[in-house]
Amino acid sequence: MANLTDCIEEYLKKLLALSSERYVEVQRRQLAKKFACVPSQINYVLERRFSPDRGYLVESRRGGGGWIRIFRIETSHARPWREVIESLNGREFEPSRIRQLLKRMYEEKIISRRESSLLETVIKDRIYEEKGLSKNKARELQHELLSEALEELLKVNY
Amino acid sequence: MANLTDCIEEYLKKLLALSSERYVEVQRRQLAKKFACVPSQINYVLERRFSPDRGYLVESRRGGGGWIRIFRIETSHARPWREVIESLNGREFEPSRIRQLLKRMYEEKIISRRESSLLETVIKDRIYEEKGLSKNKARELQHELLSEALEELLKVNY
DNA sequence: TATATAAAGGTCAGAGATGGTCAGATGAAA
DNA sequence: TTTCATCTGACCATCTCTGACCTTTATATA
CATH class of the missing domain: 1.10.1200 (Non-ribosomal Peptide Synthetase Peptidyl Carrier Protein; Chain A)
Known part of the structure; x- marks a missing residue:
């Protein structure tokens, strides 16, 4: 795979596809560790590849036990x-x-x-x-x- | 469950849901012991997760036989x-x-x-x-x- | 009864654990 | 070469958890 951003995107989408929930939950630190990059790289991926435009919604919480949740949302006919x-x-x-x-x-x-x-x-x-x-x-x-x-x-x- | 605060919140809400009273009564020390944390952690949970904004009311009593009661506030239709x-x-x-x-x-x-x-x-x-x-x-x-x-x-x- | 002691709960500052932002470096493609 | 996407790191904001110290209440005892 060409670059980190693509790898992380692919990984998250795979998680999402396999998940029985309507979202996936990850920890920024852990994910960054897994891909051997700085944590802010994760934010970059979320911003570029999981934006509302692309049909995703991201929620997060800071502090101990913090998390990031990525929802896949339906694009409805309201868009136009x-x-x-x-x-x-x-x-x-x-x-x-x-x-x-x-x-x-x-x-x-x-x-x-x-x-x-x-x-x-x-x-x-x-x-x-x-x-x-x-x-x-x-x-x-x-x-x-x-x-x-x-x-x-x-x-x-x- | 990721963190203590969430666990304790969940536990208390479960108690509340199962209780036939309109409140639950606990002891700070006991609860802290159950979750293996310092007692002040309980105050933190009450403050963050059982605030009036969230629809809860907390009463307590110090001294021997002290207690903490958590009420779920009913929506008053008198005050829309x-x-x-x-x-x-x-x-x-x-x-x-x-x-x-x-x-x-x-x-x-x-x-x-x-x-x-x-x-x-x-x-x-x-x-x-x-x-x-x-x-x-x-x-x-x-x-x-x-x-x-x-x-x-x-x-x-x- | 008055006082001392024990047994609760309360407060607050600070450490720890996450995630967020932004400017700038780096790299890839036109 | 220029431009755009990617990536990093320093610094910030927020949430959680602990521990020292304080206040209140019940109860035992003088």
Whole structure:
């Protein structure tokens, strides 16, 4: 195998495939020791090869008995929707337009009515105005919060 | 089980689950002896894993025949979650604390896992920092968005 | 009754054990 | 040569565990 990163990736994916759980659990130190590298190399592999984009979710805990868990997550049909919303630029990101999108997501059964109403809350101009934010700042925040929220939804299929 | 704290937590929760009372009673010394650790380790576990945030209440008595009682706090329907969150004042509104509350709401089946994860998005400091908001402003917005979102949930049926 | 002693539990600082981050070195490929 | 991916190491953040010292309560004894 060409390089460490590939080796570690392959190893972890094998573990994941063989595991009866929906995740694998490793210790950073141990894994680094196994591959004779510095611990931070593990973080590099996780970042590059087990990112959400690639369909993985990583959790960890520090301290004595710490661990790293890698989940394989289902990529649902929500992905294209998120991409649409993410790609909207400033002018296009208008609450009324977003509400329309959310409505369609609900109709397509991508999200529930309750989820839709939670997401609509995030794009309510009034809230940001009350806190004295400029229109631009508000738009940016709304955009970011919404993208992030949809991103989270993609992860929660397990 | 990786570490002592987890073991002791698991043990106590098992006791609690099996108990016919609404609390369990233990002795610090005995428990420490059972797990072959110093007594103060027990206090650590209680502090970290049986805090009010996590839905537990701990009482104790010193002296001969002393004891420690751990209660699971029932959710009071007299004080809805929305009100609890709304009533948090500045200092108390900390993302870590809110996350704990959301976790409990999920455990109590008030919200789904997906809804919980949507709501968690709203309290991610990083997003607000990236947009250049002050900590205070961010807190205010988080608080308002969360309250508003929970309010919306009340209005909507599945 | 007043006091001493024993038998609990509480607090806190610090050591130990993990994992995280980031800048920069190194290496591979275009 | 330039650029991008890989890899390292120093430094940081967080969680766990211990031990010394303190407070409270029950009980025995003067």
